[in-house]
Amino acid sequence: MINGAHVIVYSSDADADRAFLRDTLGFAGVDAGEGWLIFKLPPAEVAVHPTDGDAKHELYLMCDDIGSVLGELARKGVEVAHPVSDQRWGLLASIRLPSGAELPLYQPRHSVAYDLKG
Numbered sequence: 001m002i003n004g005a006h007v008i009v010y011s012s013d014a015d016a017d018r019a020f021l022r023d024t025l026g027f028a029g030v031d032a033g034e035g036w037l038i039f040k041l042p043p044a045e046v047a048v049h050p051t052d053g054d055a056k057h058e059l060y061l062m063c064d065d066i067g068s069v070l071g072e073l074a075r076k077g078v079e080v081a082h083p084v085s086d087q088r089w090g091l092l093a094s095i096r097l098p099s100g101a102e103l104p105l106y107q108p109r110h111s112v113a114y115d116l117k118g
Contacts, residue, residue, distance in 0.1 A: 005044055007059055009101075016098035024076050025061075059103070066091045066107040 011017040018037045021027045029039040042062070063069045070080055070093055079096040091107040 005046070007041065009059065011097070011099045011101060013099035017101070020098050024073070024078060061103065061105050063105055063107055066093055066105060069105060070095070 009017065015035070018035075021039050022029055022037065027039040027041065029037045032038045045062075066084055070084070073095055074080065080093060081096040081102045082092075082094040084091050084093045087106075088109075090109040092104060093106075094102040094104045097103055
């Protein structure tokens with residue numbers, strides 16, 4: 001039985017982005033050896049979208065109130081790379097990681113028929 005997912009974020013400044021996940025976003029983690037931090041993520045969902053181009057994978061962090069989350073992160077000095085935009089499927093924004101990469105955040109609009117928190 002599948003019991004979770006392992007997500008890899010490739011970074012040009014892995015140490016800074018790991019510290020950001022730990023210190024700014026507050027993700028608990030363990031050192032898997034030699035500073036390779038592995039973080040516990042909140043519950044997740046997966047969607048499969050059709051494409052005519054190359055297959056790819058994306059990571060979005062989900063939240064219940066994107067305005068509050070972005071406000072809290074701004075108070076911690078996090079740059080909002082793209083402000084909130086209203087999409088058909090939810091509210092979307094992105095923040096900038098210390099490496100310069102963007103990390104999307106979204107507040108889903110869809111009805112959740114399952115419990116992401118349990």
